[in-house]
Amino acid sequence: MGKAQPGPNPALPDERADMSPVSSIASRSRVTSITLLADLEGIDQIITPRPDSAAVWLHRRGGPALPSDKGLEVQMRRPIVFLHLPKTGGQTIHHAVASTFAPEERSPIRVMSEVGPEGPFPSGYLFHSGHLDWRRLNEVGGDPFVFTVLRDPRERLGSFYFYMRATLERRAQDLGREALTSHQAAMLGPAETFFFPEDDAARRRIRQTWVNVTSNFFAFRSLSRAPRHLDISRGDLLAQALANAGAMTAIYRFGDFEPLEDDMEHLTGQRLRIAEKRSNTGPLDARVSRWQALLDLFEDDRNRRRLEEFVEVDQDLMERLAFRQSTLSGSGP
DSSP states (O other): OOOOOOOOOTTSOOGGGGOOTTTOOOOOSOOSOEEEOTTSTTEEEEEOOOTTOOOOEEEESSOOOOOOTTOOOOOOOOOEEEEOOTTSSHHHHHHHHHTTSOGGGBOSOOBGGGOBTTBSSOTTOSEEEEBOOOTTGGGOOSOOEEEEEEOOHHHHHHHHHHHHHHHHHHHHHHHOGGGSOHHHHHHTSOHHHHHSOSSHHHHHHHHHHTSSHHHHHHHSSSSSOOGGGTTOOHHHHHHHHHHHHTTOSEEEETTOOHHHHHHHHHHHSSOOOOTTOOOSOOSSOTTSOHHHHHHTTOSOHHHHHHHHTTTHHHHHHHHHSOOOOOOTTSOOO
């Protein structure tokens, strides 16, 4: 916690470019309607409801709901933190959940390159969402509902590769290849050369940002692995990932969005049709296996087997995690 945050990750897309109006942030200013209520025991702060909403959020450690000046029914609002792994349906989820919050309630921080001195989770917001390191998650007050969505590691890797390659091809067409970093330019070449480069620095970069990404995300609370962690054993990586998974309120499986819709309905009072929508889709047909399509780009069977090592710990982790089940018959989150 509190360590210096990394700079922008060139391997990650800045997805703000195709954000819908629902998810865009019009202002960078902090919430201005916070009133400190020192005279009310157990209540830290309150955000005044917008005129068209009956919801009042109380960031509290216990305490009664407050009456609305307009006689509207007051509802307790729990902060929500969505930790987004690339190519797990995150854009669709972000848009849907963000639509339940006023613009001033949504943190503008979506990627690590936007992080300032306050860190990835600046105070005063009810909704945090993005490709964010979460080592400072404990700075989010109000008993936040923290969740992520995980996809089959093989399919996620293949999907991310094809999505990034298509994105970089468009960028090269618009700005020229000289606008790409060496790592990005390598992605436009043969897949085998990209994943198994001869250059030592390039190999380290691949290990940091492409190998067992899901396990890294849990173990180091970051999308990339720091150089000092490159030699961690697979057993230690898995153990650390499982230990940190306990910080999540819920973990959902990609494609099985009904439990997520159930929980969001409990939290927001709205049924979000996440399963019916798809944002930021990749270049391949939805019916095509991304993993098989990636393997088909390799000419050497040995390299196909080596690529399996990129997801081995992730596969083991997925088998051990407890994924959220439907709460329709339960009490909700």
